[in-house]
Amino acid sequence: MKELLYKSTRGEAQPAAAAAAIIQGLASDGGLFVPEVFLPAAGGLADLAGLTYQELALRVMQPFLPDFTGAELRECILKAYDSKFAAPQIAPLVSVDCGHFLELYHGPTLAFKDMALAILPHLLLKAAGKLDIDSEIVILTATSGDTGKAALEGFAGVDGTRVIVFYPENGVSAVQKRQMVTQRGGNTHVIAVRGNFDDCQRGVKAVFGDAGIRASAACRKMLFSSANSINIGRLIPQVVYYFSAYLQLMVRGAVRPGDEVDFAVPTGNFGNILAAWYAKKMGLPVRKLLCAANENKVLADFLARGVYDKNRPFFVTRSPSMDILVSSNLERLLYEAVGEDGLFTGKLMKQLDNAGRYEVGAEVLAAFGSFFGGWASEAETLQAIREVFASSAYLMDPHTAVAWAVWQKYRQQTGDNTPAIIVSTASPYKFPGAVLQAVSGRREEAEESSLLSSLSRLTGTPIPPSIEILDSLPVLHRTVCHQEEIRAQVVEILGL
Numbered sequence: 001m002k003e004l005l006y007k008s009t010r011g012e013a014q015p016a017a018a019a020a021a022i023i024q025g026l027a028s029d030g031g032l033f034v035p036e037v038f039l040p041a042a043g044g045l046a047d048l049a050g051l052t053y054q055e056l057a058l059r060v061m062q063p064f065l066p067d068f069t070g071a072e073l074r075e076c077i078l079k080a081y082d083s084k085f086a087a088p089q090i091a092p093l094v095s096v097d098c099g100h101f102l103e104l105y106h107g108p109t110l111a112f113k114d115m116a117l118a119i120l121p122h123l124l125l126k127a128a129g130k131l132d133i134d135s136e137i138v139i140l141t142a143t144s145g146d147t148g149k150a151a152l153e154g155f156a157g158v159d160g161t162r163v164i165v166f167y168p169e170n171g172v173s174a175v176q177k178r179q180m181v182t183q184r185g186g187n188t189h190v191i192a193v194r195g196n197f198d199d200c201q202r203g204v205k206a207v208f209g210d211a212g213i214r215a216s217a218a219c220r221k222m223l224f225s226s227a228n229s230i231n232i233g234r235l236i237p238q239v240v241y242y243f244s245a246y247l248q249l250m251v252r253g254a255v256r257p258g259d260e261v262d263f264a265v266p267t268g269n270f271g272n273i274l275a276a277w278y279a280k281k282m283g284l285p286v287r288k289l290l291c292a293a294n295e296n297k298v299l300a301d302f303l304a305r306g307v308y309d310k311n312r313p314f315f316v317t318r319s320p321s322m323d324i325l326v327s328s329n330l331e332r333l334l335y336e337a338v339g340e341d342g343l344f345t346g347k348l349m350k351q352l353d354n355a356g357r358y359e360v361g362a363e364v365l366a367a368f369g370s371f372f373g374g375w376a377s378e379a380e381t382l383q384a385i386r387e388v389f390a391s392s393a394y395l396m397d398p399h400t401a402v403a404w405a406v407w408q409k410y411r412q413q414t415g416d417n418t419p420a421i422i423v424s425t426a427s428p429y430k431f432p433g434a435v436l437q438a439v440s441g442r443r444e445e446a447e448e449s450s451l452l453s454s455l456s457r458l459t460g461t462p463i464p465p466s467i468e469i470l471d472s473l474p475v476l477h478r479t480v481c482h483q484e485e486i487r488a489q490v491v492e493i494l495g496l
């Protein structure tokens with residue numbers, strides 16, 4: 001059998017095996033790696049239904065990673081999805097009157113980024129081993145919140161890796177900051193930057209592009225890598241929970257094997273929903289994928305009219321992880337939609353870089369037929385949290401609420417009553433201010449810790465232990481620097 005390779009969406013780079021694609025992250029022509037073919041998971045739905053999450057992960061991920069042996073992949077999976085997840089099912093499906101919620105937030109940082117970042121370090125190390133790279137892997141990341149902490153947790157204590165996170169000093173929430181500065185693990189480094197997220201991002205990108213620093217790192221047997229969501233090592237593990245959700249629904253008798261379901265996905269960088277599309281391409285019976293945006297609704301507009309235009313006001317919303325105007329992973333779907341024409345995809349991406357805009361015709365847009373683009377305003381998001389809590393005593397975070405609200409609009413517009421699964425991406429306790437305001441009906445100005453206890457009291461739900469202990473953990477990272485000092489910080493930390 002021909003081994004599955006990954007080709008670039010820009011069409012100029014040589015196809016790479018999975019291990020090389022994971023190590024490189026981005027293809028050499030600037031494109032993203034996509035699998036050449038989609039193979040079905042081993043076993044029919046009825047066979048898969050009895051498996052544990054870890055066994056299922058092996059069946060779903062193996063076709064994407066043919067250069068990993070079953071034993072290697074199993075080892076990665078068992079190290080990732082263990083007791084650091086508070087739910088034994090890893091991604092439990094919770095059914096209430098108001099809908100079926102796929103909870104992806106039971107990992108150490110209480111957001112869905114853990115689903116991929118818990119396993120990425122292990123995939124990276126195995127991939128490096130296959131390519132005879134014996135360097136230490138140094139992850140450099142600029143973060144606006146959820147990714148940084150999930151990367152720190154994923155890589156902390158993993159031998160052969162080191163992780164350095166830069167975050168904007170005043171640009172993350174109090175809980176997010178506290179989560180990062182209390183991070184344990186001798187191989188973790190957290191630095192606040194006096195500036196915004198873009199300043200952090202620019203500083204980190206400059207280090208990646210600095211041949212001098214890369215060369216001296218190479219001399220000391222260190223290899224820079226990023227934990228960015230464009231890495232296929234982050235995408236592939238996300239396909240698993242779509243299968244898991246379907247199988248959980250099947251086991252409880254809500255669908256029969258083969259019946260179609262819809263997924264409503266709160267979307268920012270388009271990684272999570274793309275994984276759902278990949279699950280469909282592997283044979284999971286999916287009808288529609290509801291791509292749910294907040295007021296930064298660039299994707300909803302694109303899916304409606306074929307014009308992707310980031311020249312628009314940027315809104316800071318209560319669902320900050322979706323405050324994104326350039327959804328990087330859309331390039332992978334676009335490449336399929338234009339008939340896998342890499343040069344054309346590259347041209348559109350260049351237009352996006354230069355003019356902030358590109359446009360596709362009706363025949364290209366038709367290839368997105370499985371996607372429905374919708375969005376929810378800030379008021380609709382809080383209203384959704386209030387409504388679902390009132391009718392089902394189920395508490396959603398603002399990101400999940402955007403998806404639920406879009407699902408309601410979709411049903412009203414189309415009359416489609418296919419069973420739907422709402423993808424739930426964060427614990428409501430990560431955003432206590434917004435959730436408390438939604439449920440209580442008034443805006444509370446208080447310290448984060450008192451918001452947490454008010455929310456718990458009002459809703460009768462427990463504060464997750466990993467958030468409750470944050471106040472008592474010692475601060476271990478105090479370094480603050482300017483954007484121009486990011487390079488010097490990396491040099492000092494690594495002893496280059």
Ligand SMILES: *Cc1c(COP(=O)(O)O)cnc(C)c1O
Nearest residue numbers: 267268269270271272321425426
């Ligand atoms: C990152 C994130 C999203 C968006 O996911 P994408 O894969 O970027 O579309 C949604 N919700 C939460 C809580 C997130 O952290």
